[in-house]
Amino acid sequence: MNYLLYNPLSNNGKGDEGKKKAIKDLNGQFPDLEEVDYTSIIFEDLAKDLQPGDNLILCGGDGTLNFFANDIKTYTVPEGVNYYLFPYGTGNDFVNDIKDKCLNLKLIEINKYLEKLPKVRVNGKETYFINNVGYGLDGMVCEVADEIRAKGKKPNYTSIAISLLRGKYERRNAKVTVDGVTKEFKEVWIAPAMNGRYYGGGMKATPEQNRLSGNLTCAVMYGQSRLHTITAFMGIFKGTHVKHTEMVEFLVGKHVHVEFDTPCALQIDGETYLDVKEYDAWYEE
Known part of the structure; x- marks a missing residue:
């Protein structure tokens, strides 16, 4: 059939x-x-x-x-x-x-x-995901997009992201643990767990990620002024943001745990979750 x-x-x-x-x-x-x-x-x-x-x-x-x-x-x-x-x-x-x-x-x-997919746990709920778990600015972008869509309008994700970068998004401090090793970051913009290279409708967030490798990549963008971040962020569409090592770090492993000091919106393959304090994403052995 x-x-x-x-x-x-x-x-x-x-x-x-x-x-x-x-x-x-x-x-x-x-x-x-x-x-x-x-x-x-x-x-x-x-x-x-x-x-x-x-x-x-x-x-x-x-x-x-x-x-x-x-x-x-x-x-x-x-x-x-x-x-x-x-x-x-x-x-x-x-x-x-x-x-x-x-x-x-x-x-x-x-x-x-x-055949083999990663899982994520958010607020006690576990689910598989295809592309990514977005946390921080990217989660808030989906939150705002949902509000625009609820009004019968079509959201422009890039415009929303730039607007939030300019002043509406409040950065968080984060603890990021990958395969048992913890690093702390101040003033975090994004901290997604990526299974593929792309998210957000064409942003090449993790150019070296391979979805068949059995690993995830956590891409942390942090610190710097809003103007500097906007300049670096625009490079994410082609993956050139990786050159900004002063504010972008990639952590690779099978288990990613991210905790913010204050809750924030999160998205899983585009589905929004509100008021999230932490998430776990992993590949099962």
Whole structure:
């Protein structure tokens, strides 16, 4: 069987358009696609119907992929089911990260990227994540974006970030522990745990990170004036912020624990959590 699992809420509510495009583009390779609205099913029921050799095509962006990854880790899916991604989201940081390894960006086989995933614990809740856990300025960007979206408007994440850098974001002091080694940082702007290289809709936060390595990279940006930070921060889109060693440090390991001295918003693959004091992110042995 060939299933098209689509999210009508993806791409700012344009998911139905993505579904139609997927059916049109994939008709030759996957005829008789069975359309499944991801928001209206219980995944456990679908998993029971899957058979080895079935093709499950996911139509959506990073948020949809995150939900899917957690579902297949929670419910038993038979071995031999093929997973594909038909990208149709707003950010698509996952695609940005792996596109150099893909022959066809319209349909990406994703089984190997879902075999082993990191987990994060926030406020007692554990979940798998695909791309990153963003904490600090990046978490607050998602908080403000949610508020703008709730008013029926489309947020511009870059504009929000620059506005917060100019004065609305209050820096925190942080303790960052990676594989048991703790470092303290003053006036922290961001302290994400990265599984891929990209986040925030195209920011190349950790250029050397490899999502298949079994390690995470915590990228800490700290100190310096707001003007200096804005200049350095603009380089994050191409990864050139790494040159600012006076205010950027990368810590690599299997277990990342970050604690702020005052709570702040946090995001997991774009989903916002408010008033977070600390988080744990790790790869299981």
